[in-house]
Amino acid sequence: MDNFADRLLSAIEKKRSGVIVGLDPRIDRMPAFIITEASSLRSRDESLRFAISTFHRLVIDAIYDLVPAIKPQSAFYEQYGIPGMLALADTIEYARGRGLLVIVDAKRNDIGSTAEAYASAFIGRTMAFGIESVAFNADAVTVNPYLGTESLLPFIETCEQYGTGIFVLVKTSNRGSADLQDLPVASGDEKVPMYVVVAKMVDMLCQRLIGKRGYSSVGAVVGATFPEEATRLRKLMPNSIFLVPGFGAQGGGAEDAARCFDADGMGAIVNSSRSITYELPTLEISKEDFYTLVRSRVSKMSKEINSAVATGIRD
């Protein structure tokens, strides 16, 4: 399997878009045409799986030719228990079938062999009874750095083996990210915010997985809500692709997100979830109107981002 960064960059070029669509199953916000059909099924478990899988199949049908990747948010699947996890597997499989890359936003991590198990679960394979199998078949997963470099290594080894990737949380999009991520760390006579220490860690680790195009399969999560920090981080991690949350509903604009791109107009993917799939004019929306709405929202966002990135490069 090719290096994940190379695969992602090719997909971005092919789709002419650095936009990715976040999939957050929230059944109470889905259109009535989904809920009505789901409710008619025999068991609650079937209804849950049907609603989540069907909704996201529709979203994927509407956007698969417009974007390089989707980002299912694991938390929203997990809250529905086993039917939710079945729907996560359904969604991943369907997206792959449509040629999309899949980045599972699971923010996992642990130590040693436990980190290895998380890597196997999302971006690797698991051996049992003498046979290897795939658990949740993603191309990349988001990971949390709090447990240190050592905790990231099993993920990196898995990426190397299977051509998959990770995005390490560096500066998250929430206001409260300041609590720890902005803490002034004494570094010699200087003080640097903790996210800078994490960025340097990512830059060091990412060297091992640099693809043909100069980018690594070890990327970074950098919120669109902090444009100045993004500019600084872009310089500190020149080989990492940024996964940029916080666009739209959380307040980040296209100009802010554009700071996460490189001078070559590459190097970042910008996520939007709620503003694409929810916030519907009415829950009574028809299937056809839903399809058209999702598609047009994604096209509009791609244009905005592309234009802001082009302006940034020109300036």
Place this chain on the structure above:
Amino acid sequence: MDNFADRLLSAIEKKRSGVIVGLDPRIDRMPAFIITEASSLRSRDESLRFAISTFHRLVIDAIYDLVPAIKPQSAFYEQYGIPGMLALADTIEYARGRGLLVIVDAKRNDIGSTAEAYASAFIGRTMAFGIESVAFNADAVTVNPYLGTESLLPFIETCEQYGTGIFVLVKTSNRGSADLQDLPVASGDEKVPMYVVVAKMVDMLCQRLIGKRGYSSVGAVVGATFPEEATRLRKLMPNSIFLVPGFGAQGGGAEDAARCFDADGMGAIVNSSRSITYELPTLEISKEDFYTLVRSRVSKMSKEINSAVATGIRD
């Protein structure tokens, strides 16, 4: 539902043990009598679920009257995909039926409504189609603080509502925890390690959930592998119950773990996983011998911890 801390302390008193048993499904390390029966099933998915559920049912049968709680490690279940998640649900249900508290070690977190979804998944309930249901029915879950105070609040609200608990990662047991957790943070003219900042955050947040016995449902993960840090942290978080990993296989001894207890001999639970359920003399071990071995290992560990704690209090 009573406050989680009160429930846990009652269970510790009743069992006269602060030991908890970590459940890490690793099929390739399970005894042959499990594997043979599992392999005879029709499908791989059935074999996986059967092996994991049966193995842990046996472990629970052997220890349910000796310890207050079990700690299933989510990563090891997730690596087996849907059958793994089904087995996680089986294990939780079986343990509850045997009167054990269940702490899922999932090290989750995210921002805002996503953190809320994780809380719903493990220690709360989820609404769909106008009905609330339970996803993974745990009493407590471990959480990662990297996204800040704000990211912990949805968990705390869920704990309040459902009488459940969280354990926040403060100082983890791995050597590499130093990378970020020990970073010197400039605080006025002083420098303190980052884990001290996190400890103060936990101490502040925990005040809202203090039970009748003075302990909070917001606990802290503090590794047995760092006894000096544990002594310092014990003072900084007087109301938090410590979940102590790193005993046994990772090198922490009973005297080290004892530092995590309070002067009243309460306030901590010490986990052991591999040293209890794996590291078998032979994989050909019989069911009866496995049962006896697991039971005697847990009894021995409880005695060691109780004796070290009693010595610590006397001194």
